[in-house]
Amino acid sequence: MRLGIRIAKRLGVFAVTVVGASLLVFLITAALPGDVAEAILGTSATPETVAALRAQLGLDRPLPVQYLDWVGGLLTGNLGVSHLSGDPVLTLLGARVAVTAWLVGFAMLGSLLIALPSGLVAAVKRRSWQGVVVGAGAQVGMAIPVFWAGILASMVFAVWLHWLPANGYVALTKSPLGWAAHLVLPVLTLSVVQGAALTRYVRSAFVEVLNEDYYRTARAVGWTPARALWRHGLRNASISLVTVLGLQASSVLVGAIVVESVFNLPGLGSMLLTAVAQRDLLVVRGTVMFLVVVVLAISALVDFSYLLIDPRQQTERSTQ
Amino acid sequence: MSLLEVRDLTVRFGRRQIVAVDGLSLSLAKGGRLGVIGESGSGKTVTALAVLGLLPANAVVSGSIELAGRPITSLNEAGLAKLRGNVVSMVFQEPMTALDPTMRVGRQVAEVLRLHTSAAPGKAREQVVAMLNEVGLPDPGRVAMSYPHQLSGGQRQRVVMAMALINAPDLVICDEPTTALDVTVQAKVLAKLDQVLNLSGAACLFISHDLAVVSQVCEQVMVMLDGKVVETGTVADLFNRPQHPYTKGLVATSRLDQMVPGQRLPVVEDFYHPDAERVGR
Numbered sequence: 001m002r003l004g005i006r007i008a009k010r011l012g013v014f015a016v017t018v019v020g021a022s023l024l025v026f027l028i029t030a031a032l033p034g035d036v037a038e039a040i041l042g043t044s045a046t047p048e049t050v051a052a053l054r055a056q057l058g059l060d061r062p063l064p065v066q067y068l069d070w071v072g073g074l075l076t077g078n079l080g081v082s083h084l085s086g087d088p089v090l091t092l093l094g095a096r097v098a099v100t101a102w103l104v105g106f107a108m109l110g111s112l113l114i115a116l117p118s119g120l121v122a123a124v125k126r127r128s129w130q131g132v133v134v135g136a137g138a139q140v141g142m143a144i145p146v147f148w149a150g151i152l153a154s155m156v157f158a159v160w161l162h163w164l165p166a167n168g169y170v171a172l173t174k175s176p177l178g179w180a181a182h183l184v185l186p187v188l189t190l191s192v193v194q195g196a197a198l199t200r201y202v203r204s205a206f207v208e209v210l211n212e213d214y215y216r217t218a219r220a221v222g223w224t225p226a227r228a229l230w231r232h233g234l235r236n237a238s239i240s241l242v243t244v245l246g247l248q249a250s251s252v253l254v255g256a257i258v259v260e261s262v263f264n265l266p267g268l269g270s271m272l273l274t275a276v277a278q279r280d281l282l283v284v285r286g287t288v289m290f291l292v293v294v295v296l297a298i299s300a301l302v303d304f305s306y307l308l309i310d311p312r313q314q315t316e317r318s319t320q
Numbered sequence: 321m322s323l324l325e326v327r328d329l330t331v332r333f334g335r336r337q338i339v340a341v342d343g344l345s346l347s348l349a350k351g352g353r354l355g356v357i358g359e360s361g362s363g364k365t366v367t368a369l370a371v372l373g374l375l376p377a378n379a380v381v382s383g384s385i386e387l388a389g390r391p392i393t394s395l396n397e398a399g400l401a402k403l404r405g406n407v408v409s410m411v412f413q414e415p416m417t418a419l420d421p422t423m424r425v426g427r428q429v430a431e432v433l434r435l436h437t438s439a440a441p442g443k444a445r446e447q448v449v450a451m452l453n454e455v456g457l458p459d460p461g462r463v464a465m466s467y468p469h470q471l472s473g474g475q476r477q478r479v480v481m482a483m484a485l486i487n488a489p490d491l492v493i494c495d496e497p498t499t500a501l502d503v504t505v506q507a508k509v510l511a512k513l514d515q516v517l518n519l520s521g522a523a524c525l526f527i528s529h530d531l532a533v534v535s536q537v538c539e540q541v542m543v544m545l546d547g548k549v550v551e552t553g554t555v556a557d558l559f560n561r562p563q564h565p566y567t568k569g570l571v572a573t574s575r576l577d578q579m580v581p582g583q584r585l586p587v588v589e590d591f592y593h594p595d596a597e598r599v600g601r
Contacts, residue, residue: 125417127377211416219374220412221432223407224397232432235422311422311467 005293014300022074022227028280036061036083036279037062056081070285079286084187084278089286097290099169099267103186104256106159108245110191111198111252116234118195120204123210124225126203128137134199141196146255150189157185167264186263190255194248201244205237212236246302250295272273299320323490323523324348324371329383331366331547332377340366342547344384350490353517353524355534355555357570358544359588364527367544368493371525372410373400388490406436409484411513413496415477419468425479426452426464433486451482454519456512474505475532485516492517498533510536523590531558531574543567563593 037053038045057068058205073080079089122134158166164185170178206229209215212237218228245299255271264270275283306312325345331341341363348354356364369375371385374391385392388407393399412418420428425498429443429451439447445464452460468476477497484492497513498506514537517524528534534541535555543551543564550564562568569588579585 002411012379107541195413209533213412213414216374217412217418217480217483218420219404220410222403222435224401232420309422312469 003258003307010300010303013089014296015298016285018293021296022071022289023067023238025285025292026070027289028099029284030063031105032279032281033278035277039280040084052122055268065146069242070282071215079289080282082275082280082283084280084283089283092283093268093286094320096268096271097169099255099274100264101187102172102183102267103190103259103267106183106187107190107194107252108249110187111195111248112245114191114195114212117200118198120206120226120229122199122203124204126207132134135203138196138199138203141192142200143194143197146193146258147262149193149257153185154187154263165261167295168263169265182263186259187264190252192257194252197247197251198244201241205240206233208240209233210239235309239306242305242309246299249298253291253295285289303311305320322347323352323388324525325384326367326371326387327384327386329367329370331363331370331379332375337380339547340379341370344544344547344549346542346549348491348525350521351521351523351540353540355528355538355541356525356544357529357531357534358529358539359529361546362506363547364529364542364544365495368410368495368525368527371491371493372404372408374381381564386474394489402436404485405406405432405483407489408491408493409487409489410481410483411477411484411494411497412494413499415473415480415500418480419476421468424465424467425471425476426466428478429464429483429486432483436487443588447486448482452479454516455479455482455483456508469587473501474509477501477509481509481513484521485520485534488520489522491523491525493527495527496529497526499528499530506533507536513537516576529572531555537558543570 037057037059038173040055041050051060069078071116077090079093082092083261085092118134118138118187122138123132125131125134151185154166157163165241166185168184172179173235209232214232215228218232219225223231256267257267257272258267260267261273268291272284272287274280275287288310326344326346329341329344330339332339344363344367346354346499352553356367357588358364366375366379370379370381371387371392373395374382381393383393387403390399390403395403403489419425426445426448428446429440433439433444434441449460449464452463457463457475462473463479466480471479477500481497494513495587498509501509510533517537524537526534527539531541533542539554541553541555541558542549543558543566545564545566551558551567558567559571562571565586569586570593573587573588
């Protein structure tokens, strides 16, 4: 019963946050200087024609009306149409979401593949040179801006070595090999930058485990330090690591927007940047709302994942 | 030949080289039992960890430790790992935190078995349940499927004992195994420990600050103070003819049944000559 209440509460928080976010997204986009009517008509248009177009697009209505109209559409799954192309925002999102999903998914996986082993080494060998090397590497990785890492990767592996394409994208259904080749560099870029930040968290979570009694028990029954940490530390460390992963989800999405424009990938990020530049408000709002819901859903999933990771959270009370 | 032979063991910690154990020697025969008694900070646990080769990295060890003919102080990590849990094992003081909170206890015991033997999973499970039964856990099948937080302190300590005993080690080191338990549970756990040690024929190094507890498991007792051994003998000798002032104090403070109500309780310091300085202080 208590578990049900807890899940219901969490979903309530989720709903309230989504409503708050929608208001915030609406207000910020409404406050952007300039509007789509000017973008469509160009600088030579007269104030009268701009006003006429604004009225036609419904941009002259009071903000609360525009907001309720937009939110009402959200609830029924209608995100409106792009002022520029006339395509439904939902269709635009659908066409782009796969690219971003691949990029973010693989980058999350890649960053874990980097951070878990290197964080483990950094914790076990924290007093010798290996630990120092990993720590310094993580610092350097964190200091590198993601766009610069992307440009560097594309210069080295595409321009100089010709191993991989420098930019662009091929759909999985068209050519699996081309799809993979085009994703390698963007995923690598995002993984390394995110993995560096994550390594520090993994290290400190494992260092905490090193001071636990159950780690000493594991050592006393014959596990070597690294294996004791892996077998008995990973799940315990995961309790704090999933929190960090949840928090990182938003920074991975932001990173993805940058990486998409560096590698010219037709994902949500590049669509968002174009839409902002053109003041295509409904596209901007729809995309940002979608990203917000994804981030909130991830953080709700993080909360539920504690139930899976930590058996103490499942039992309502001790049996004895 | 003795099972455990410690000669002139000295352990120092850190840059300031603080001495935790100072020239300790002891010898334990196969199947023998030795109680190590002393107050906190007297070097009991450090001695135990040195025997397991589990001292922290900032410890400097001199002297020699030989366990079943193997020189512990010169073995590498892999060599030590093979001995731990197999030839020598340890029962720790804190049953509440000594077990991994995220793993079922049966699996934690089975892991120790499978780490050192090539028991098949099904066979290992059988052996684990049998071991849990042996350390006196009723309904061992259910206990094996429990997480540590679902068990009481006494039950957990028995699980820790099962982990220490499952590979029938030659030496079991018990570091204050019952200190965290309440007195009635303490007596039961000690009786069970005594019984399983008899059954397996393992030698035991039993560390405690409580003379009464030690006397339930061991005949021979070694008294430690400030990293040094100040007295050794049988429990009876110590009780009847304590030599060192610290031992005299220890014996007097453990005989609360002989106190007169209203009288001030004795403390160890009462047994030192007012002019005499305590060793190392």
